[in-house]
Amino acid sequence: MPDLARFRALHAEAEDLARPSVANILHVDMDAFFVSVELLDRPDLHGKPVVVGGQPDQRGVVSAASYEARKFGIHSAMPLRTAGKLCPHAVFLDGHHAKYGEWSDRVASILARFSPIVEMVSIDEAYLDLAGTERMHGPPLAATDKLLRTITRETGLPCSGGLATTRLTAKVASDQGKPRGLVWVAPGQEAQFLSPLPVRKIPGIGEVTERALRALGIETVAQLAEISPERLETIFGQWGTALYRKARGGDSYEFVLDAEPKSISHNHTFGEDTNDLPTLHSLLSHLSQKTCKRLREAGLAARTLTLTIRYAGFDAYTRSRTMPEPVHLDADIQAAFLALFEEHRDTKRKIRLLGTALSNLTHGGEQLNLLDASRREKLEKLTRAADDLRNRFGFGKIQFGGSLKREE
Ligand SMILES: [Mg+2]
Incomplete structure (x- = not known):
């Protein structure tokens, strides 16, 4: 490692993280949103374990749990039956998603009074840029306090906020503030605030990365x-660079894109249904390469490949193949998609849409058993060079054989 890099690794602060001197980024998150909306009609349930999503003898999953229910280990996405076993005396309610959407719109319209820049990232959370809003509502901290109180006064719904210099830090802060809390991370305090937290608290770090990090x-x-950026990059590829930044509270350009994905997919609908084989092959190859590129950018490899074929008349078929080893190279993934296509295509029917998806994602791109070492090294070099060119000139310019016909 060069001296400068070592210095940066030892002295946590990365130079490229230009920090504003004011914490302007606000993350607002509604507390147990679906439960809170249901409680508007059922005030008698306040303070009780409440589960939204269905009845405990139904097959579905929990879509939200009150804080009282969470004490019993109940969380969203858990099977309702499991929740019923963990807390038999909880009150189970059916979900009403149209109603949640309406309340979400009401919250969004309140947020819009506090800043022209509001990014709703889901039904119950948003980022606001409070820079330049002082004349309306005072300095950011005062504005935030006023905003959170206004939401609760006008809707009756509890919420929490995090105010910081970056979106990542703001999101972690609002989470630490829950329920009904506001956490302000002063400029320069990001690393200190984040340090004691488990890595899983960092947005974008999911189960897969958590497991990989625990192994280290x-x-x-x-x-x-x-951990030095070089080491993280060796282990995780480009995702390692993101991790280095995240550990210091830094954002990337695109919050959502930077998260650890569960699957990566691309699809294309033809303007006109077709069964022209060269056209189909070239599109498939193109989609496969696009998916692969995103896979590598995330520093991941995939074990499961899924092909979607939708025929004229809208019948869609998906066919999957699980590989013996995680794969990340264009050549292997493309060949597997082509094989799936050849195996399952109904040659008599015209195709409206093709889609490629990669899932069962893991870190590290070794495909040890599929290629000998020298060929692998060569292909990886070629792949990296092609990715560089694609980044510089746009995706359509550089493609591997088989999709050269397609014009972007
Ligand atoms: Mg929420």
Whole structure:
């Protein structure tokens, strides 16, 4: 490692993280949103374990749980039956998604009074840029306090906020503030605020990364922040660079794109249904390469490949193949998609849409058993060079054989 890099690794602060001197980024998150909306009609249930999503003898999953229910280990996405076993005396309610949408719109219209820049990232959370709003509502901290109180006064719904210099830090802050809390992270305090937290608290770090980090003995953000960017990049590829930044509270350009994905997919609908084989092959190859590129950018490899074929008349078929080893190279993934296509295509029917998806994602791109070492090294070099060119000139310019016909 060069000296400068070592210095940066030892002295946590990355130079490229230009920090504003005012915490302007606000993350607002509604507390147990679906439950809170249901409680508007059922005030008698306040303070009780409440589960929204259906009845405990139904097959579905929990879509929200009150804080009282969470104490019993109930959380969203858990099967309703499991929730019923964990807390038999909880009150189980059916979900009403149209109603949640209406309340979400009401919250959004309140947010819009506080800043022209509001980004709703889901039904119950949003980022606001409070820069330049002082004349309307005072300095950011005062404006935030007023905003959270206004939401609760006008809707009756509890919420929490995080105010910080970056979106990542603001989101972690609002989470730490829950329920009904506001956490302000002053400029320069980001690393100190994040350090003691488990890595899983960092947005974008999911189960897969958590497991990979634990295998390296890394459990807290402080431990993650001690690892050099070079080492992280060796282990995780480009995702490692993102992790390095995240450990210091830094954002990337696009919050959503930077998260650890569960699956990566692309599809294309033809303007006119077709069964022209060269056209279909070239599109498939194009989609497969696009999906692969995103896979590598995330520093991931995939074990499961899924092909979607939709015929004229809207019948859609998906066919999957699970590989013996995780794969990340264009050549292997493209060949597998082509094989799936050849195997399952109904040659008599015209096709309206093709889609490629990669799932069962893991870190590290070794495909040890599929290729000998020298060929692998060569292909990886070629792949990296092609990705560089694609980044510089746009995706359509550089493609591997088989999709050269397609014009972007
Ligand atoms: Mg929420």
